[in-house]
Amino acid sequence: MSELVEHVDEQDRVLGVVERGEAERRHWPHRIAATICRDRAGRILVLRRSGTRSRYPGSYDVMVGGAVNVGESYEEAAARELAEELGVRVPVRFMFKFLCREGISLVWLGVHEAVVTEPLTPDPGEIAWQGWLTEAELREVADRRPFVPGGREALRRYLRSESGPAAEKASPRRSADGGGDCDAIGVIPWNLLVVEKALRAGWAADTCSPDDLDRAGWQPDNPAWGHCDITALIVNDIFGGDLMVGEVHRGGEQQGFHWWNRLPSGVELDLTREQFRDGQTVTASRVVKRPPGPLPRRWEEYLLLRERVIEHLGHLPGPA
Structure with a gap:
């Protein structure tokens, strides 16, 4: 049997358990957990996915992540994916989630943050290249390179949410600017860094x-x-x-x-x-x-x- 995921509705309420492939074919929403990593200097980790991956081979991303297992929380899935793909075990901090309508299927994307200080040991079957970029360098790359669906939108929302006092309220809300193909929920005003x-x-x-x-x-x-x-x-x-x-x-x-x-x-x-x-x-x-x-x-x-x-x-x- 293929990977099992929770089929959810557009309010992220669980409707049942299905195979991930079926959820993608039928465009049923399911959950993805991902983490944006920073180093001590504040740079952001950028990845290029392996060319052998079944989803978005060779695309760039600022997030490490994957499908949330049945019964698993977004935070638990994010920590597991970091360990599997980068070989690091560090605290992850939930930042926000959004319903992303880009890509091959609807997904609820839970975005987290982690400050990584230990050496990375990426899985070569998952990641072909990685590097640490400043925000200015990353903005330039994001405009020129093919990114995974939702990647640019997640980065934009993350940079806005971690900007400090401008994001003081942590109550659930719809995105104020109305941009993108997703609805933001639960932006956290502080992050570990x-x-x-x-x-x-x-x-x-x-x-x-x-x-x-x-x-x-x-x-x-x-x-x-x-x-x-x-x-x-x-x-x-x-x-x-x-x-x-x-x-x-x-x-x-x-x-x-x-x-x-x-x-x-x-x-x-x-x-x-x-x-x-x-x-x-x-x-x-x-x-x-x-x-x-x-x-x-x-x-x-x-x-x-x-x-x-x-x-x-x-x-x-x-x-x-």
Whole structure:
């Protein structure tokens, strides 16, 4: 039997389970999950599909993805496809979805974002070439090269949605400009790259943990030092999920605790692990429950870092 997908309607409600080939032949809407990847410098990954692929061989794309399996969420499918096609396991962030009427069939396309810092190991059966391009370079390529159906539209909507305070509301809405052959739903005003940049810009000596200041001081060349706890709290404010804690050890002695996040998808996200440069190790993690109300420690530093992040993002959800 061929690949099974969920046949959905034009409101993305499941109607039944069908073979993907049948859905395409009958132009029945089904779900596709895709991810736009950025590197630390903010460049976007561009791909050329293998010439042996059954769908759109040799076309360019800014998204890595494929069909959503039966019973699978968009986010789960996006993470799976990244691992299968690029060999990387990183957090993916749902950005928006749209009903795309281009191509061989109607599809609901769920677009995600990922910040990739590890080496890529692309599947040669899927990807013939890949490269990192700036937004300016990508706009030029997108105008001159054959792209997969919906690729340019997804890129246009992504660049608009990640532009910062201009996209402050996350409530479902129809595209304001009415362009393209698709309806946008659930644009997320923040993405991991933008949030990380805002946090890094806010880290300073006056938000560093006093215990870590006593150990080594704070230096601009290691800005994450002493910021794991309040950084994890702000990430939790924005994305939800769980707070994770492990013990920090060096030379056989414990030197405090390290905090990071587990996103609702189950992927762990640690934005401050880089601070450990002197042989420290972190023990196996455990989930800790966030206390309600003001924190017993580091409340003032947490509020100060939040204020600095708000200066970049425009607003934040209230403390969880």
